[in-house]
Amino acid sequence: MAELTNPHDRFFKDALSRPAARRDFLQYYLPPAIAELLDVSSAELVKDSFVDGELQEHFSDLLCEVSLRAGGGAYVVVLFEHKSYPEPLIAFQVLRYMVRVWDYALRRRARLWPIFPVVVYHGQATWRVPLNLQAALDVPAALQAFVPEYRYWLCDLSRYEDADLKGEVALQVALLTLKHIFSDDLSERLPAMAQLWQDLAKQRTGLEYLETIWRYLATATGRVSEADLRQAVEAAFPQVGGGIMSTIADKWVEQGLQQGLQQGMQQGMQQGMQQGMLEGIELGLELKFGAEGLSRLAEIRKIQDTDVLKAIQAGLKTVTTLDELRRIYQPA
Numbered sequence: 001m002a003e004l005t006n007p008h009d010r011f012f013k014d015a016l017s018r019p020a021a022r023r024d025f026l027q028y029y030l031p032p033a034i035a036e037l038l039d040v041s042s043a044e045l046v047k048d049s050f051v052d053g054e055l056q057e058h059f060s061d062l063l064c065e066v067s068l069r070a071g072g073g074a075y076v077v078v079l080f081e082h083k084s085y086p087e088p089l090i091a092f093q094v095l096r097y098m099v100r101v102w103d104y105a106l107r108r109r110a111r112l113w114p115i116f117p118v119v120v121y122h123g124q125a126t127w128r129v130p131l132n133l134q135a136a137l138d139v140p141a142a143l144q145a146f147v148p149e150y151r152y153w154l155c156d157l158s159r160y161e162d163a164d165l166k167g168e169v170a171l172q173v174a175l176l177t178l179k180h181i182f183s184d185d186l187s188e189r190l191p192a193m194a195q196l197w198q199d200l201a202k203q204r205t206g207l208e209y210l211e212t213i214w215r216y217l218a219t220a221t222g223r224v225s226e227a228d229l230r231q232a233v234e235a236a237f238p239q240v241g242g243g244i245m246s247t248i249a250d251k252w253v254e255q256g257l258q259q260g261l262q263q264g265m266q267q268g269m270q271q272g273m274q275q276g277m278l279e280g281i282e283l284g285l286e287l288k289f290g291a292e293g294l295s296r297l298a299e300i301r302k303i304q305d306t307d308v309l310k311a312i313q314a315g316l317k318t319v320t321t322l323d324e325l326r327r328i329y330q331p332a
Helices: 007-016 019-029 032-037 090-109 133-137 141-146 169-180 186-201 206-219 226-236 241-254 257-294 306-315 322-329
Strands: 038-045 059-068 073-081 115-121 153-156
Touching: 007 019, 007 073, 007 169, 007 206, 019 032, 019 038, 019 059, 019 169, 032 038, 038 073, 073 090, 090 115, 090 133, 169 186, 169 206, 186 206, 186 226, 206 226, 257 306, 257 322, 306 322
Parallel strands: 073 115, 115 153
Antiparallel strands: 038 059, 059 073
């Protein structure tokens, strides 16, 4: 698998690579009837990746091999949707992934195991994408029996109250951080998040994981300044907070990460601006053209030029058809 360059990917995969966090995620964030079938303590990560280069644009993957309480085995596919907007073709993309996993199962065990697919989403836009495949295909009734059908389980972090996030403390911290990473008031939320940092620091590897969290906060968004982060750490650890931050800062500089930190913040500001424009475009498409308008998001979100995105936003006020809109960003 290609090295992950998206900070959200890295942070999510690091969080669920921890056995206790992985166990509690399966226990608390899957439907109770499914979790009851699984021996969650047996869940082991499959090192292979089944996401090709095209799919990596949309999500990163974690594949867990887990025993069933009644005997036999299953796979739990956990796909992390790391974009700040829903993916209209997610059901098809997950199906492609599942087929690759079944190929793997046949090579390894000469049999097929059931797969439970999970999509974890932490974007700001409301997820309105169908949860099953045939809804995305609009299949006539007479053809339904001949077309594959399945559904995926959506874990949308925005639907959880902060107090309802469960699991061991490292998992709670990770999900809380992911939930609010795009929030405009992220810096104001740091003191409340820091209360969990105190509990995490008591664990054997807690301080090491806190460094991962702080690095994510510093590089994944432009909404937290170095002063905000330092103030939150010093408030959480009044006796040693300043020393902790100084030590970590020295380490980052020593590893050449200070430049990366600054670049990450600049990129975060640029991404934040593009993200805001894309969300405005999404709303305009939905209000003006409905579901057909939203189908154009897949091609619009590939646009990196801020000026073009601004032109699309302005054009939504005047165009009367989607073809007119397309001519703004795909001129003949």
